[in-house]
Amino acid sequence: xxxxxxxxxxxxxxxxxxxxxxxxxxxxxxxxxxxxxxxxxxxxxxxxxxxxxxxxxxxxxxxxxxxxxxxxxxxxxxxxxxxxxxxxxxxxxxxxxxxxxxxxxxxxxxxxxxxxxxxxxxxxxxxxxxxxxxxxxxxxxxxxxxxxxxxxxxxxxxxxxxxxxxxxxxxxxxxxxxxxxxxxxxxxxxxxxxxxxxxxxxxxxxxxxxxxxxxxxxxxxxxxxxxxxxxxxxxxxxxxxxxxxxxxxxxxxxxxxxxxxxxxxxxxxxxxxxxxxxxxxxxxxxxxxxxxxxxxxxxxxxxxxxxxxxxxxxxxxxxxxxxxxxxxxxxxxxxxxxxxxxxxxxxxxxxxxxxxxxxxxxxxxxxxxxxxxxxxxxxxxxxxxxxxxxxxxxxxxxxxxxxxxxxxxxxxxxxxxxxxxxx
Amino acid sequence: xxxxxxxxxxxxxxxxxxxxxxxxxxxxxxxxxxxxxxxxxxxxxxxxxxxxxxxxxxxxxxxxxxxxxxxxxxxxxxxxxxxxxxxxxxxxxxxxxxxxxxxxxxxxxxxxxxxxxxxxxxxxxxxxxxxxxxxxxxxxxxxxxxxxxxxxxxxxxxxxxxxxxxxxxxxxxxxxxxxxxxxxxxxxxxxxxxxxxxxxxxxxxxxxxxxxxxxxxxxxxxxxxxxxxxxxxxxxxxxxxxxxxxxxxx
Numbered sequence: 001x002x003x004x005x006x007x008x009x010x011x012x013x014x015x016x017x018x019x020x021x022x023x024x025x026x027x028x029x030x031x032x033x034x035x036x037x038x039x040x041x042x043x044x045x046x047x048x049x050x051x052x053x054x055x056x057x058x059x060x061x062x063x064x065x066x067x068x069x070x071x072x073x074x075x076x077x078x079x080x081x082x083x084x085x086x087x088x089x090x091x092x093x094x095x096x097x098x099x100x101x102x103x104x105x106x107x108x109x110x111x112x113x114x115x116x117x118x119x120x121x122x123x124x125x126x127x128x129x130x131x132x133x134x135x136x137x138x139x140x141x142x143x144x145x146x147x148x149x150x151x152x153x154x155x156x157x158x159x160x161x162x163x164x165x166x167x168x169x170x171x172x173x174x175x176x177x178x179x180x181x182x183x184x185x186x187x188x189x190x191x192x193x194x195x196x197x198x199x200x201x202x203x204x205x206x207x208x209x210x211x212x213x214x215x216x217x218x219x220x221x222x223x224x225x226x227x228x229x230x231x232x233x234x235x236x237x238x239x240x241x242x243x244x245x246x247x248x249x250x251x252x253x254x255x256x257x258x259x260x261x262x263x264x265x266x267x268x269x270x271x272x273x274x275x276x277x278x279x280x281x282x283x284x285x286x287x288x289x290x291x292x293x294x295x296x297x298x299x300x301x302x303x304x305x306x307x308x309x310x311x312x313x314x315x316x317x318x319x320x321x322x323x324x325x326x327x328x329x330x331x332x333x334x335x336x337x338x339x340x341x342x343x344x345x346x347x348x349x350x351x352x353x354x355x356x357x358x359x360x361x362x363x364x365x366x367x368x369x370x371x372x373x374x375x376x377x378x379x380x381x382x383x384x385x386x387x388x389x390x391x392x393x394x395x396x397x398x399x400x401x402x403x404x405x406x407x408x409x410x411x412x413x414x415x416x417x418x419x420x421x422x423x
Numbered sequence: 424x425x426x427x428x429x430x431x432x433x434x435x436x437x438x439x440x441x442x443x444x445x446x447x448x449x450x451x452x453x454x455x456x457x458x459x460x461x462x463x464x465x466x467x468x469x470x471x472x473x474x475x476x477x478x479x480x481x482x483x484x485x486x487x488x489x490x491x492x493x494x495x496x497x498x499x500x501x502x503x504x505x506x507x508x509x510x511x512x513x514x515x516x517x518x519x520x521x522x523x524x525x526x527x528x529x530x531x532x533x534x535x536x537x538x539x540x541x542x543x544x545x546x547x548x549x550x551x552x553x554x555x556x557x558x559x560x561x562x563x564x565x566x567x568x569x570x571x572x573x574x575x576x577x578x579x580x581x582x583x584x585x586x587x588x589x590x591x592x593x594x595x596x597x598x599x600x601x602x603x604x605x606x607x608x609x610x611x612x613x614x615x616x617x618x619x620x621x622x623x624x625x626x627x628x629x630x631x632x633x634x635x636x637x638x639x640x641x642x643x644x645x646x647x648x649x650x651x652x653x654x655x656x657x658x659x660x661x662x663x664x665x666x667x668x669x670x671x672x673x
Contacts, residue, residue, distance in 0.1 A: 372474070377511040380471055381525040381581065382499035382532070391524065395515025395564075 003053050004035050007173075010059055011141055019144055021115045027130040027140035036134045046315045046347050047257055047286050052229050057173040057201050059142045063089035065166065070094050073164060075193050078408045081106060081161040083147050088167070088174030090145040103155035109148035109179050119150050123181055127207045127263070128235035135231045139205045143177035151186035151214075160189035160217075160406045165204070167196040167228070178206040182214035182242075189406050191219040196228035196253065204232040210242035212266070217245045217405050221413060224252035226282065233259040240266030240295075247404050248304075249413055250285050251278040251420060261290040262300070264326075269298035276305050276400040278420060279312030279344070286315040291333075293326035296356075302333040305400050307393055308344035319351040320361055327356045333363040338370060338396065390421045397421075424449050424620050425470075425490075425589060429481035431645075432469045439465040441645035442481065447589070450617040454631055454656060455624045457642035458664045463624045464508060466642070467593040470622075471505040472498050485589070499525075500532040502588030506578035506595050513565035518577065519547065521565050522584045529585065550583035554610035572603035579610040590614070590621045596630035608633030628660035641667055 001009075011028045018024060036053050037044040065086045070076050076084075081098050083106070084091040090108040097106050107114055114120055130140040147163050167174055182188055196202055202224075210216055224230060230253050236244055250256050262271050277285045291300035306314050320331045337346035348365040370392055378388035397417055404410040425447040432440040439462045447453055457463050468476045470483065472495035483490040490498065513521065527537040538546075551558040554576050566574050575595055582590050592611070596604055611621065611634050623634055631639070631653060639656045641649040643664070648671050649655065659667075 373511050374513055376473055376495060377507065377513065378521070378525075379495040380473075380499055380505050380507075381521070381585065382496055382529040383525050384496050384528060385494070387524070387528065388496075391516060392513070395513065399515050 003055065003057060004031075006056065007059065007138065008032055014059070014142075018142070019110045019115060022124060022140070023130070024141050027137045030131045031134055031137035031141060034131070034134045034137065043288060043317075046317075046349075048284075051255060052201055052231075055171065055199070055201075057171055059173050059175065061087045061169040061172040061174065063087040063091065065091065065094070067094060070164075070166070073166070073195065074412055075162050075164055075191075075409070078160075078162060080159050080406075080408070081157075083161070083163050085145055085147075085163065085165045085176055086167070087169045087172070088145055088176060098159055099157065101155055101158075103152040104157055105148065105150040106161060107148055109146045109177060110144055114148045119181055120148065120179060123207065123209050124179060125207075127209065127237045128205050128233050133233070135203050136205055136233055138173075139175045139177055139203050142175040143205070144175070146177035146179070148178075149180040149188060149190060151182045151188050153183040154185045155183075156186065157188040160191060160409070162409075163190065163192045165192065165194045165202065167200050167202055168198055169200055170198045171200065173201040173203055176202070176204045178204075180206065180208045180216065180218075182210050182216055184212045184214065186211070186214045187216075189217040191221060191406060191409055193221045194224055194230065194252070196224040196230070198225070199227040201229040201231065204230070206232070206234045208234065208236040208244075210236065210238045210244060212239050213241040215243040215245075218247070219404055219406065219409060220246075220248045220258070221409070222250045222252050222256060223416070224256075226252075226254055228253045229255040231257045234261070236260075236262040238262055238264050238266065238269050238271060241268040242266070243270040245272045245403070245405065246274065247400065248275040248287065249277075249401065250275070250287070251416075253285075254282060255284050257286045257288070259288045262292065264291060264293045264295065264298045264300060266295050267297040271298070271300040272403075273300070273302040274304070274400050274403050276397050277307075277314055278397075279306070279308045279314050281310040281312065283312045284314070285312075286317075288315075288317045290319045290321065291331055292321045292323075293329045293331060294323045296326050297328040298326070299330045300332070303400060304335045305396060306337045306346060307340065307397065308337060308346050309340040311341070311343040313345040313347070315347045315349070316365070317349045317351070318363070319353065320363065322354040322356050322359050322361065324355045327358045329356065329359040329361065331359070331361045335365040336396070337367040338393065339367065340369075393421050394418060424486060426484040427481070428483075430469070430478060430483060431480040432465060432476055432478045434465065434476055438479075439645050440469065443645070443647055445640065445647065447620050447622065449620055451638065452615065452621045452623060452634060452636045454636035454639045455622060455642055456626065456628075456639060456656060456659060458668075459626065461642045462645040463642055464593055467505055467591050467622075467624055470591060471495060471503060496528070497532075499585075500529045504582050504585055504587035504590045506575075506582055506590065506592045508593040508595075508597065510566050510574040510578055512567045514567050516565050517563060518561040518565050522547065522561070522581065525585060546584060550580055553583050553613055554580045555606050556580045571598040572600065575599055575607055576603065576610075579607050583610060583614055586614075588619050590619065592621065592623045594624055594626060596625055596627060604630060605633060628656045631656045643667055643671055
C-alpha cells in the first residue's frame, strides 16, 4: 500500500478517537483529493519528497520520556516557559509554565477548553489552509498535540516560551499543530526547537495571528538527526503596525522543508524573515518563503544565508508579492550561499510579483566560495588558515544568528555554530 | 634581517620580478619607488606569501630562514606585517575580535598564553591613540563602511597592535589627504626603533617627507635599477621617472 492510501485508511480507523471540534473530515478529504505534492507543482519543483512517500510511516506512536532525559536538553533549563512535546504527544507533566498572567493562555491546543474556545474557532485553519497543500491537510486531519498561545490585549508574555519537540520513534509521522494569537499591543517570544532521532517525519504547522501593534519574536531551530524528515509550515497573518521577527535555523535532518508565509494585511507592518542553514553530508534543506503585501505602506525584510558542504543541497525560494493596493511598500530580500565543496549545491530562486507602481523592492542572491582575499587578510595577521575560514564562516552566519533576541537561545545557537564549523 | 638575492617571480606565467637584490638591517627604513606596473606591490605580495605569486628563482632569507617556505600566517607570526594597499572589508568580524584572535594566534605559535582581557584592552587603547584612531571604530566590523583614510589608519593601528619586526607599507599614502598622511606617518615614526625595520612602497615622494628613509630604491620592470638616499626621492619628485627609464635603456 502506498503512503497516501495507508494514511487515509489509518484515518478511518482512528477517526472516532481523535479530538473533535475541528474540521478533520474536510481535511482528510482535501488530502485525498490533492495528495502529496507532485514534482510538477511549482512550489515543490526542486524538492524531491520520494524519500518520504516511499517510506511506510504511521501516525500511531507512543510517548515515554523521563524528567532525567528531558533535562539533558539545555533549552529545558532556560529561564523560560517550556512545553514538551514528545513523539507527537503533549507532555503536561514535564512542561513548565511560569506564566500567571490571566490575560495570557499557554497550553495544549487540543484541550477541550481551548479547542472549543471562540479564539480557536475564529482562527484555527484560517491561515494555513488544508485545501492548499497535502501536508497541511494531513496535519489538520491527524493533529492531536500542539501549543496554544493567546496573549490578550496589552498583555506581555514576560518569559519566552520554548516548545521543545523531541521525537525518537521509528517509521512514524507526527502532526503537531501550534496556534499563536497576539491581540492588540501584545508581545511574546516563542521558540520552536526540534530534536528528532531515528527515521520519522515531523509534519508541523504553526499558525500565527498578530493584531494591531503586537510584536512576536518567533524562532524555529532544527537540530534533528541524520535520518529525520521535517515538513513545516508557519503561516502568519499580520494586521496594522504589527511586528514579526522570524529566525529559522536549520542544521539537522536528512530532509527539511520549511514554508513560511506572512500575509501583510495592514499599514505600518514590519516583517523580518531571517534564516541560516547548514547542509552537510546527505542533507537537503529547503526554505520557501512568501512576504505577501496586501495593504499599503508596510515593510518586509528578508535575509537567508546558507553554508553547504560535502554533497549537501539546499533550496531557497523567496517570493515577494505586492498586490495592487499595496502602494508605498518597502520589500527587500537577500539570499547568500557559500559552497564548501564541489559536490554541494544551492538552488536560489527569488521571485518578485509586483502589481503596484509606487514601491521599493529589491532582491539579491549570491552563491560562491569563501572570499580568498578575506582569508589572506586574516592569514597575513598570523591567523592560521583553518581558523581564518572558521572565523569568516562564523561571522557570515552570525549576522543572522545575532538577530535572535532571546539571549540564552542566541548563545546556545552560537555555541552550536562554533561546534559545527569545527567538526 | 631581510636578505633578498636575485628574486624572480611570476603571476599566471607573467614574469613580474626580474632579479631583485635588497638587504634590510634592523633599524633601517627602505623606500621602494617606481612607476606603475614596475612590480612594487608584487614584491610585497611575494614577501608576505600571497597565493598565486610564485617565486621562480633566487632566495629570500629572513633572520636566517628561508622565508619563501613559510605560510602567510607563519611569516606574520615571525614578525612580518603588510599594511595593505587595499585593506579588505570583513563583515561580521569586529576589529577588536580580529586583533585579539591574531595576537593570541601569534602568542600560541610561540608557546605563550593568551593575553588577559585587561592587557589586551590597554594595548588597544594605547595603540589607537598612537594613530589617532577612535577606539569606537575597533568595535565595528573590520573596515566595513570606513573611509579610505580610516582604512589606512586601521592598517597602521593593526601594525602597532602586532608590533612586527618588519613592516611593509604598500602604498599606504595613496588616497590620503595631507592631514591623514601626517597622522599615519607619525604613527609609523613612533613605532620605529633599533630592532625593527620598514619597507615603504610608494609612488610619490610626499610620504617620505614624513617617514624619512635611510635608503631609496627605484624599481623598474621588476628590477632595482637605482639605489640611493632620500635625495634620490626628491630628484624623482622633480624629474619624474623618465630619466631612469632612459638610463636603463641606454
